[in-house]
Amino acid sequence: MTEQAFLVLTTLADAARHGYGIVQEVERLSEGRVQLKIGTLYGVLDRLAADELVTLDREEAHQGRLRRYYRLTDQGVHALEAEAARLTATARYATERLRARHAGGTA
Template identity: 65%
Template sequence: MTQAAFFVLAALADQPRHGYGILREVEELSDGAVQLRVGTLYGVLDRLTADQLIVLDREEVQQGRLRRYYRLTDEGLRALTAEAERMAAGASAAKSRIAEGRRAPGPAVPPPATGPGLAGGIA
């Protein structure tokens, strides 16, 4: 699952949202790390709809413009949950490895060279 798809599903986890609302929610959920462009968002929405992870919830006219609201399906919730668990497991494994690396003795570092350098000169 792409990062964009993950955050779009996460944005729809609590309530249906329209395109602009999804863009804002994705940016907020990712602390600004993911800023989707409109074209990218609608490509992701099309793929998630085709995969039956989201569905069109309703359409409303606001100030003469049509707003489409999308919502997560049960399958979308399962996919989001599975991906969140996969990511958490990966983060946990990485944190464990980092902690192990900090406890392990580092490689022996040779003392700095003194005397002539590679070309026979003084370094």
């Protein structure tokens, strides 16, 4: 799973969001490190929808424009849980190895 896909799924974990809301939340979650362009976002959303990890929740008119809101599917929840567990385990392994390196006095 790409970092962009992981962050998009993460933004949808607690609520359905429209495209611009997803872009803003990804930027906030990544502390500004990941800044999705709208075209990139919709490419990610299309792939996630094709994999049945997200789905269209609703459409609303806002200032004369249609906003599409996306939400996680049950499969999306499971995929996000699995990826979060994988990343947590990987970070734990890295931390353990760094501690071992420092304990051994290796610089």
